[in-house]
Amino acid sequence: MKTVHIIGAGLAGLGAAVRLTTHGVRVALHESAGHAGGRCRSFYDETLDRVIDNGNHLLLSGNFTVMEFLDAVGSRDSLVGPQDPVIPFVDLATGARWAVRPNAGRLPWWIFAPSRRVPGTSPGDYLAALRLARAGKDDTVADCLNVSRAARHNFWEPLTIAVLNAGIEEASANLLWPVMTEIFGKGAKASRPLIAREGLSQSFIEPALRLLDRAGATVRFNQRLREIERDGDRVTALDLVRERIVIGPDDRVVLAIPPMPTMALLPEIKGPEATRAIVNAHFRLPRAMEEDGMPFLGLIGGTAHWLFLRRDIASITVSAADELAEKPNEEVAAILWKDTAKALALGDAPLPLWRIVKEKRATFAQIPSQVALRPSPRTQWRNLFLAGDWINTGLPASIEGTLRSGFSAADLALAP
Ligand SMILES: Cc1cc2nc3c(=O)[nH]c(=O)nc-3n(C[C@H](O)[C@H](O)[C@H](O)COP(=O)(O)OP(=O)(O)OC[C@H]3O[C@@H](n4cnc5c(N)ncnc54)[C@H](O)[C@@H]3O)c2cc1C
Structure with missing residues (x-):
């Protein structure tokens, strides 16, 4: 055999x-x-006295191979996320909050509904994605997208960094397009964000x-x-x-x-x-905040990119973080706690127990x-x-x- x-x-x-x-x-x-x-x-972290992930991982309901794997091992129900595809954002510089809400069905009418898209953007800022389909192998995402400042700063940059762990100016357009077709092109059913409930x-x-x-x-x-x-x-x-x-x-x-x-x-x-780093910071909050209604939050206008909440642990992700990964852990914790406290409206709460995880070779440079x-x-x-x-x-x-x-x-x- x-x-x-x-x-x-x-x-x-x-x-x-x-x-x-x-x-x-x-x-x-x-x-x-x-x-x-x-x-x-x-893994179990002694300082926090909690089990934490090496880094926040965001999945989407349209990741059909992930679902096939989870079905095979019997743990599909261990992923959690909102029933509808809602991705909440906060701008740490201005305090503005909004959510991106793709609609059900394949026809993306949500881009025509101002309440479902990023404030200050127009349908053309999203339809511009169609240019990614014709991208050459040397094109970056920025080469293909001629969009408004609001769309670039508050939608395409965070999306590209989250998906490709590289900034819009260098990330490969060819790698973003399949995500547009397999996920966002299939409507709400495929675009629900999911995270591992326990870890x-x-x-x-x-x-x-x-x-x-x-x-x-x-x-x-x-x-x-x-x-x-x-x-x-x-x-x-x-x-x-x-x-x-x-x-x-x-x-x-x-x-x-x-x-x-x-x-x-x-x-x-x-x-x-070539590789690109991802830095994660885990903070033990004074109280559990999961029941405040959102397991994760996109962050704009600071250093942090994503905030995940699992009971009393707030975990921050910074992608394309090669520069940040070179700083001492104490400095990284202080920078990212400032962003976390702002996002969670914790005022000037003192730095709680923390753990920094630097994955210097998180992914190959995409x-x-x-x-x-x-x-x-x-x-x-x-x-x-x-x-x-x-x-x-x-x-x-x-x-x-x-x-x-x-x-x-x-x-x-x-x-x-
Ligand atoms: C911080 C972080 C955040 C991420 N966020 C997301 C996300 O939000 N969504 C998403 O979909 N993906 C995300 N990813 C990407 C995802 O985690 C990786 O793509 C995936 O885990 C890679 O798996 P792999 O099996 O290819 O490699 P690895 O996980 O690196 O596995 C390789 C294994 O080989 C072992 N090994 C190496 N050399 C040898 C040897 N000589 N002999 C025997 N064993 C060896 C290693 O110890 C390791 O266990 C993230 C990654 C990181 C690091």
Whole structure:
């Protein structure tokens, strides 16, 4: 019986493993860290005395591969969000508050309703998105959008940074377009924002590990892959820290690790090298604020981009945050607490207990020159396939793109 060896227990590796076990294939998963989840996980933080996520992750109801994965592992109901697609915003500089409210159905009539769009914008500011469809591979989002200042500042910039972890001036237009068609182009049903109710690990990681355990898959932690032995067009052995695994004629390998370690193991593979950081700040509030009605809030006009509330923990995200990530944690906490206190109308409340999480390589740089380097999941070795958010799925580096890549690699490994 064929065994598929999967390297890396992030979402790409877990996605591939779940897909393969549901097809009855034997799976062995090898992970270098002492835990699964990679860049999408929860952990207990001693300072806050709470379980927190490494970073806020926003999903959308139209992420159909995410839903397929959650259905397979039995945790779709662990995502929560408003019944209607409402995304509330506050401008930290002016105090103005508004919400973007796409309508039901495919025809986006909401852009003609001033109460549903960003104040000061016109329908043309949204219809401009159609130009993204004709973007060339070298175009940035800013190259394609000739829109009003209000639309740029309060809609397109925050949307681009949230989706592509890069500013509008450098982000790849080609990567924003699929999100417009798969999500906003499908109306309210696909555009509901969702977050993990308890945490990323409770929604994604733990249910997947339980499923793998039930299916008899082998999952090994602290098992770093050091070398891949190749002969001609085949991988013949995997040299892991604690064992050497011979790859039999029917066996397959799915390499689901980030670009830099992949290229260090296999210099023949070329991929994106530049990355962009995401900084998250978690604050323990004096009281739970979830029942105040909104699990998350978009922030404009400050340093912070998103605020998520989970009981008494307020978590702030700053994307495309390479500069901020270089500052000392104390300074970052002070800057982001100011934004948080403003957003939550807490006046000059003193800095509470905090934890800063800097993901310096949160995603590959989703800019035209780096997008062009994304490899396909097939390699020159017929029994080795690649998975991960940096593989060419045509989608941004996101949970949806990652899982789609994990499923594709699994499908390739399933072939006889
Ligand atoms: C702070 C932050 C916020 C984000 N926000 C969002 C969001 O709002 N919405 C969204 O959809 N996406 C978001 N993302 C993106 C999403 O988290 C990633 O795209 C996804 O988790 C990538 O998964 P992966 O499996 O490709 O890689 P990883 O999660 O990096 O997994 C790779 C795994 O391989 C292991 N590994 C590495 N080298 C080896 C080796 N030699 N041997 C064995 N194992 C190895 C690593 O330890 C790791 O566990 C965010 C990411 C970050 C960091």
